[in-house]
Amino acid sequence: MIELTNVHKAFGPKRVLDGVNLTINRGESMVIIGGSGTGKSVLLKCILGLMVQDSGSITLDGEDTSKVERDAFLARFGMLFQGGALFDSLPVWQNVAFRLLRGSLAKPKEEAREIAIEKLRRVGLTPDVADLFPAELSGGMQKRVGLARAIAAEPEIIFFDEPTTGLDPIMSGVINDLIREIVVEMGATAMTITHDMSSVRVIADHVAMLHAGKIQWTGPVGDMDNSGDPYVAQFISGSAEGPIEAVR
């Protein structure tokens, strides 16, 4: 279980997170929604330790994430980055098997390659992609490779940062379905940040809306349309009229 209590983070005078309280239960798929620049990525990076919160606590299974052993902590996570964040200098299979080729999870090269190819198949890519370089792939293929890398070491917790940004609706649907299937199949805890409502409906068990540095509303995805919260209602409808200012 991931628990955030009164988490604050500011950049200079700008308060991005202003007392975030959120619980993500084991095996649950939580989707964080919110407008651009509302701190969704910052929240995710604070959990992973890529950024340090100014105050408040973040715990994983009751342990303060700032005090745990970093390698063991990170070994429990997989992450799909918004732009893929694939390493340009490495072929696809070495990107996917990155964690399996070095560090505490290192395996023999042949075995790591086999696992990479199996994960590529799992995300709908053929083995001939394995020896290409990321620059030779389309945006959708890069996302799939990023997804394969995120699941390569069978993590307990997977984070997805804007998984469908920049993709056409069909490819977005494919990625959403893949994420849902993989999360269910692996029994992983998932946290996705997005402003794509079609992703929310496919991926989420629970939804939390981040606005003005706080969790504005949280609940099961089934309750989202009837939340009674004007912020959530405006966000879902995409209307310029409502409590969320269109010009930020």
Next chain:
Amino acid sequence: MNAVTKPLATIGRVTLGFLALIGRVAIFAGQSIAHIVRPPFYPREFLTAILNIGYFSLPVVGLTAIFTGAALALQIYSGGQRFSAEAVVPQIVAIGMVRELGPVLVGLMIAARVTSSIAAEIATMKVTEQIDALVTLSTHPMKYLTAPRVLAATLVVPLLVGIGDVIGIMGGFLVGTKQLGFAIGPYLNNTWNFLEMSDIVSSLIKGAAFGFIAAVMGCYHGMRSGRGAQGVGRATKTSVEAAAVLILAANFLLTSFFFAT
């Protein structure tokens, strides 16, 4: 704040900023060394860095050295004529290339070619979240990116300097024997007999220091890059400027240390 204290405040702010920068760079350099000596090690990245910094720099180092050595021979001959000292061309070319021009020119070429490339690569990795991805994959970015490059540059640049010294002397030799009428045997003898081991050792030590500076500056500015294309461009430019200035400053300090006695 009045007209008297305002300039003082500005001077103070700039001085403090500069001191803070020196502190940050020194800490970064210290961390780089710590990551070089502590496992895990990444031999593949180290070998790739050896190739990129060493092997692929050979053409530019060779061309720079040969033309510099040739021009140096012409200058010494022409200047030496003023006081009937044309005969010292082999000796001065040798000492000039080995003690000074070889290490400095190779250092500056490495700053232009390697520092810029390291800074641009790491800065691009930063803005495309590849550095964050490394962290999430339980890989320390300084260990994976900085340590292999800094170690490779520190080991390989002295070799490049040695090669540059030899090629530079050859440039002077070609001009001396083909254009200025020196005999081959005496030219080579004068070159070889005049050089001392301390000249060669100082040249190689300078090379190691310049290689270290070039790689650390590339990595430091790459890691601290701002966002977007502008951030990458600024990191690249600043890294080359800083490396070039630091190499020249280090050259003065090392020359003072080795020869100002």
